[in-house]
Amino acid sequence: MDAHNIKLTLSYDGTGYHGWQRQENGVTIQGVIEEKIRTMTGEPVRLIASGRTDAGVHALNQVCNFITRSPIDPQAIKAGLNSMLPGDIVITGAQYVPMEFHSRYRVKSKLYEYRILNRPDPDVFLRNYTWYIRRPLNRDEMTKSLSVLTGTHDFSSFRSAGSENINPVRTVSRAELYCPDNQIRIIIEADGFLRHMVRNIVGTIVDAGMGRLDANDIKRILEARDRREAGRKAPAQGLFLVSVTY
């Protein structure tokens, strides 16, 4: 059999996982899916994703691909995986792609959304899907602060330790918020993201929403290129990978 390259789109609830990336100890999304593909095809496979997501982070439309010699067609792969996977991972699409397609190298942009529940009482149904902040946040100040981030910048101030050898310059094409009932949702789209970049940005923007910082401070923090200047890191459970563009 010839080898095929199969692209999967999927959504997952990251609550119960130690993130995307396969690891020795701890259940990961990559690990669970690779195991089920192996069961279906009889071959060990290696999934390549658009990027890893951290423990507790969710995906509405993650993209990954794998090379297989199995003759099972993509629709059967999708149906078979969905029948075997736990309910917190769902394959939403499967298709053949050219052999040169690579889920990570070919990314043009990724869009993340961060969800904050901002009201007096918490919501039992959103506890794993939002950052609950009781104190009212100033949305205008947050919008102004976000606008400072669009464009091409060195985002070192918003990069967590552990990826220092990677070029820290990224182009943010969208950084805005919208507010469906009692939530503040922050959208950030860029050609790529540094480690914990969205969560570090959101933590800092929330400081602006609390009146501790303003848009000028955000500009200063960005220009400092120093992680110690920015605010705290927002918790994982509010973060969603919304889509990946190739």
Add this chain to the structure above:
Amino acid sequence: MDAHNIKLTLSYDGTGYHGWQRQENGVTIQGVIEEKIRTMTGEPVRLIASGRTDAGVHALNQVCNFITRSPIDPQAIKAGLNSMLPGDIVITGAQYVPMEFHSRYRVKSKLYEYRILNRPDPDVFLRNYTWYIRRPLNRDEMTKSLSVLTGTHDFSSFRSAGSENINPVRTVSRAELYCPDNQIRIIIEADGFLRHMVRNIVGTIVDAGMGRLDANDIKRILEARDRREAGRKAPAQGLFLVSVTY
């Protein structure tokens, strides 16, 4: 100290619990809250709810009350409980009520909502909060079938075994559906509910939505006063206790 009667309103995600009612084995919502009240007040208490909910069933606004000699005021009870309770139970209100108030005996009506996700793909974020039905349901037929149920009837056909000595006549004041994005939500309001009544009704209405039954069949089933005539029981995770009226 004089005794006080304190009424609580609360919401909970029933996914992790063996239902409302305290039991020897298994974590229950009543059990967890009673334990925290005991920690706060130093007294054993017995919570009286508007009614029990089964394992996996959720509440947006459950109501319960308890008698205490503690001088701690309701707002402090609410804040204290919320700081101690796990994230899947939230007290949304607390107030003194007259000693004769009883959460179960004084109920005038209760409103339940049952949520069905009806689309080709499941949703990872709704798996514990909807009944996922892939096959398209006929919503007009479901609406017609629901309308048969309003009014005062003997609901024996929709009562699960285990409560045979209770008067099976109930008055349903609302039985309707609405459809926010890809969901079918069935609302049923009545002066009281028999065991599994909403889930037995929903299972039967879904049979109508699949073309297996029509409104005339629902009428016949209702008049038969025999549980064996009705359809299957809908799963617990789609059911929400929305509100209780006194």
